[in-house]
Amino acid sequence: MNLNDIERAMRAGELGRVAQLAIEHQIKVAEFFGAVDFVPVTQAHIMADTESLGESGVQWLESLAAQDNGSARVRVPTITDPRGTDFAKAAVLKHAGWILDLERRTIAAFTKLGVAMTDTCINYQTIQAPVRGESVAFGDTGVVIYSNSVCGARSNFEGGPSALSAGLTGRTPRYGFHLDAQRRATIRVRTAWTPKSLNDWGALGAVVGRLAGNYWAVPVLEGLESVPTSDALKHFGAAMASFGSSAMFHLAGITPEAVRLEDCGGERLREAHRVGEAEVRALQGQYATQKEVDVVVFSAPQLSLYELKVLADLCEGRRFRKPLLAITSPQVKPDSDRMGYTQRIEGAGGHVMSGMCFYQSYAREIAEANGWKRLATNSTKMVNILGGYGYVPLLASVERCVEAAETGMLK
Amino acid sequence: MNEFKARHAIGAPVKGQALVATDGFSARYDLDRIGGSFSRPAHKLAGQSYNGKVLVLDTAKGGVASAWMLREMASRGVIPLALVFNSVNPILAQGAVFGEVTLLAGFDGDITAQIPNGAIVEIDPARKILRIL
Numbered sequence: 423m424n425l426n427d428i429e430r431a432m433r434a435g436e437l438g439r440v441a442q443l444a445i446e447h448q449i450k451v452a453e454f455f456g457a458v459d460f461v462p463v464t465q466a467h468i469m470a471d472t473e474s475l476g477e478s479g480v481q482w483l484e485s486l487a488a489q490d491n492g493s494a495r496v497r498v499p500t501i502t503d504p505r506g507t508d509f510a511k512a513a514v515l516k517h518a519g520w521i522l523d524l525e526r527r528t529i530a531a532f533t534k535l536g537v538a539m540t541d542t543c544i545n546y547q548t549i550q551a552p553v554r555g556e557s558v559a560f561g562d563t564g565v566v567i568y569s570n571s572v573c574g575a576r577s578n579f580e581g582g583p584s585a586l587s588a589g590l591t592g593r594t595p596r597y598g599f600h601l602d603a604q605r606r607a608t609i610r611v612r613t614a615w616t617p618k619s620l621n622d623w624g625a626l627g628a629v630v631g632r633l634a635g636n637y638w639a640v641p642v643l644e645g646l647e648s649v650p651t652s653d654a655l656k657h658f659g660a661a662m663a664s665f666g667s668s669a670m671f672h673l674a675g676i677t678p679e680a681v682r683l684e685d686c687g688g689e690r691l692r693e694a695h696r697v698g699e700a701e702v703r704a705l706q707g708q709y710a711t712q713k714e715v716d717v718v719v720f721s722a723p724q725l726s727l728y729e730l731k732v733l734a735d736l737c738e739g740r741r742f743r744k745p746l747l748a749i750t751s752p753q754v755k756p757d758s759d760r761m762g763y764t765q766r767i768e769g770a771g772g773h774v775m776s777g778m779c780f781y782q783s784y785a786r787e788i789a790e791a792n793g794w795k796r797l798a799t800n801s802t803k804m805v806n807i808l809g810g811y812g813y814v815p816l817l818a819s820v821e822r823c824v825e826a827a828e829t830g831m832l833k
Numbered sequence: 834m835n836e837f838k839a840r841h842a843i844g845a846p847v848k849g850q851a852l853v854a855t856d857g858f859s860a861r862y863d864l865d866r867i868g869g870s871f872s873r874p875a876h877k878l879a880g881q882s883y884n885g886k887v888l889v890l891d892t893a894k895g896g897v898a899s900a901w902m903l904r905e906m907a908s909r910g911v912i913p914l915a916l917v918f919n920s921v922n923p924i925l926a927q928g929a930v931f932g933e934v935t936l937l938a939g940f941d942g943d944i945t946a947q948i949p950n951g952a953i954v955e956i957d958p959a960r961k962i963l964r965i966l
Binding site: 478482581583637664806810 | 865923
């Protein structure tokens with residue numbers, strides 16, 4: 423691997439032990455994928471909920487922050503994905519003390535390293551969206567697929583240790599979606615149906631993600647009749663990344679690297695797949711197995727201000743029998759408070775939480791503590807995840823989910 | 834044929850019993866990491882223990898959590914002996930580096946169709962070789 427002067431200095435430990443550990447990790451990953459050099463990054467984004475880290479990961483993070491007499495800092499703006507709790511709502515979730523303790527220790531270690539605790543998976547809506555051609559090291563699949571596809575930025579999936587390493591070194595190995603060739607379309611999909619609701623956009627993303635099938639496949643979708651909103655593409659991309667491990671898509675005539683089909687190489691591909699409402703309804707039907715619900719959750723990705731407004735409107739005049747959790751980012755929550763959305767949702771008996779994401783917040787433990795099993799949501803990404811945590815995930819529109827919180831039944 | 838060449842490899846040499854399925858893998862989506870078994874009902878290995886096995890699967894799925902989780906699983910000693918996939922995403926490679934787990938990926942042909950479930954296999958990452966014993 424070709425290293426420049428600063429990279430050689432980092433590897434030799436001349437810029438501290440922390441930078442040395444970080445670049446050694448990155449070089450091993452680079453060699454695995456055959457990267458020939460590094461690319462500088464402008465931002466890093468770290469997924470690091472403590473359910474994933476466990477005690478051993480938290481200890482590793484603390485020991486890293488203590489190296490170099492505690493002087494090591496990230497070299498580029500480095501932010502965080504949702505945490506494993508909302509401290510203000512931990513009692514509602516029945517998060518145990520040991521969970522909160524792990525979270526506090528993790529936050530302390532990250533803060534010591536200069537990481538900004540933004541705790542959001544919608545940083546492209548709330549912090550700073552990357553621009554076309556900008557190389558970044560982002561660590562949430564929904565963030566990566568949106569940044570690559572909608573913004574035209576360049577990132578691989580960067581797991582927590584790698585995203586932190588990128589923040590500490592200011593660079594990442596140049597492979598995968600940092601390369602022009604990897605960004606070309608590999609699978610061509612046509613639809614004659616344009617979704618309207620966010621959960622339909624999510625389900626269409628899941629259908630396309632299943633067709634794509636792996637990280638290295640890049641679908642180009644033709645036939646959409648209108649330009650999707652940022653929230654629609656948020657759900658579309660997050661579900662595609664979840665179901666397909668996909669990191670990039672093109673929408674012909676819409677996304678920046680496919681203004682013309684030939685821009686992404688789509689014209690040379692045989693039109694191999696047609697998808698539409700029937701495929702979307704079939705996928706949704708797989709998550710319509712029961713009527714009774716124990717809990718309703720809006721999360722994954724965190725809700726935008728516009729989604730909270732819709733939810734607040736739907737809460738008018740209702741009184742919930744079942745818990746309803748609406749989860750947003752710490753950046754959106756104050757606006758939701760100011761606009762009165764939080765008050766309207768909580769006035770109906772719901773809870774607005776921030777800085778966490780449901781599936782990253784000890785989903786198994788809170789299921790056991792609260793007796794939750796049948797979970798209704800409009801998030802196609804979340805239903806794909808929660809089966810492994812012992813839930814029966816039920817997928818429905820936001821309107822039907824709100825109604826279910828009131829009646830206890832999905833109609 | 835009892836020897837298979839991978840395009841990507843990392844980790845220490847290992848020998849163990851293969852657990853094979855044509856399905857994906859995500860530590861968060863698919864596993865009961867405390868109990869050491871596949872927990873997602875729709876997974877083809879649902880209910881089966883992965884502890885100490887050479888997992889032979891199609892591809893990496895899901896999110897980024899596996900990058901942390903492999904090391905956490907290793908710290909408790911409840912972890913596959915090695916991971917062998919037709920293709921991997923960066924997360925599993927990063928997680929294998931961080932957790933010091935043996936990983937092989939990228940073969941000519943479908944590796945899940947070529948390794949019998951339950952076979953004893955040997956992996957030499959330095960030579961990027963998997964061998965059925």
